[in-house]
Amino acid sequence: MPSLxxxxxxxxxxxxxxHLRELRNRITISAAAILIAGIxxxxxYDKVIGALTKPLKDLQAVRDGVxxxxxxxxxxxxxxQLTVSxxxxxxxxxxxxxxxxxxxxxxxxxxxxxxxxRLFIVAAVPLFVAGCGFAFxxxxxxxxxxxxxxPPGAYNLQDGSQYLNFVLKFILAFGCAFLLPVFLVALxxxxxxxxxxxxxxxxxxxxxxxVFAAVMTPTPDAYTMLFLATPMIALYxxxxxxxxxxxxxxxxxxxxxxxxxxxxxxxx
Numbered sequence: 001m002p003s004l005x006x007x008x009x010x011x012x013x014x015x016x017x018x019h020l021r022e023l024r025n026r027i028t029i030s031a032a033a034i035l036i037a038g039i040x041x042x043x044x045y046d047k048v049i050g051a052l053t054k055p056l057k058d059l060q061a062v063r064d065g066v067x068x069x070x071x072x073x074x075x076x077x078x079x080x081q082l083t084v085s086x087x088x089x090x091x092x093x094x095x096x097x098x099x100x101x102x103x104x105x106x107x108x109x110x111x112x113x114x115x116x117x118r119l120f121i122v123a124a125v126p127l128f129v130a131g132c133g134f135a136f137x138x139x140x141x142x143x144x145x146x147x148x149x150x151p152p153g154a155y156n157l158q159d160g161s162q163y164l165n166f167v168l169k170f171i172l173a174f175g176c177a178f179l180l181p182v183f184l185v186a187l188x189x190x191x192x193x194x195x196x197x198x199x200x201x202x203x204x205x206x207x208x209x210x211v212f213a214a215v216m217t218p219t220p221d222a223y224t225m226l227f228l229a230t231p232m233i234a235l236y237x238x239x240x241x242x243x244x245x246x247x248x249x250x251x252x253x254x255x256x257x258x259x260x261x262x263x264x265x266x267x268x
Contacts, residue, residue, distance in 0.1 A: 131177055209229050
């Protein structure tokens with residue numbers, strides 16, 4: 001159905017209304033997939049919340065004080081379960097909403113670009129899950145460092161909403177960060193960003209990465225920001241290397257007559 005909305009004007013461009021309808025359909029499909037997958041998170045809430053609060057329980061076992069989450073309001077427990085369920089749905093539905101993002105960025109795909117879109121999904125989903133998994137491993141270390149400043153004998157009762165906002169934002173930031181090379185390589189394959197431009201703009205790219213890491217990491221310390229920025233920078237330069245390989249392959253299969261200026265006749 002969404003493809004039927006891609007009506008173009010005589011100049012071959014989509015009208016603004018068509019773009020808005022396309023965006024609405026992509027958002028609707030993504031939201032529906034997240035809600036349906038969120039039911040799985042709701043059903044398995046006890047297991048998920050147990051895994052997310054395990055760093056606090058492990059820390060309590062080696063400390064004299066009480067370390068746990070606390071629900072201050074009447075509706076906090078319900079809001080927390082709803083938030084965690086939607087977060088689980090976001091991860092489980094990642095193949096759907098990642099595909100919808102790519103289809104909106106590159107409308108009217110050609111046969112070759114449809115192949116690239118499939119490769120995009122095949123690579124994006126594992127990288128997103130890998131980023132979330134890497135962050136999940138780092139959460140206990142971050143929690144231990146931050147709570148180590150608690151005075152001896154003091155209770156450290158974390159507000160449930162604030163603690164889960166810290167953990168979920170931390171995990172989501174790493175998942176999105178690991179998607180950077182997939183988007184860059186995919187845009188290079190369809191001819192939007194050449195490898196030379198990616199390499200030339202590495203300085204502003206690194207600056208943007210550090211700004212993104214500073215905004216997305218929920219702790220004020222520099223170490224957490226570096227934990228996120230370092231792999232992003234490494235993945236950026238890895239994507240630049242892949243882009244150069246793909247550009248070289250394009251040039252090898254490019255016909256000679258494409259390099260001839262417009263004011264000169266070709267051998268054809």
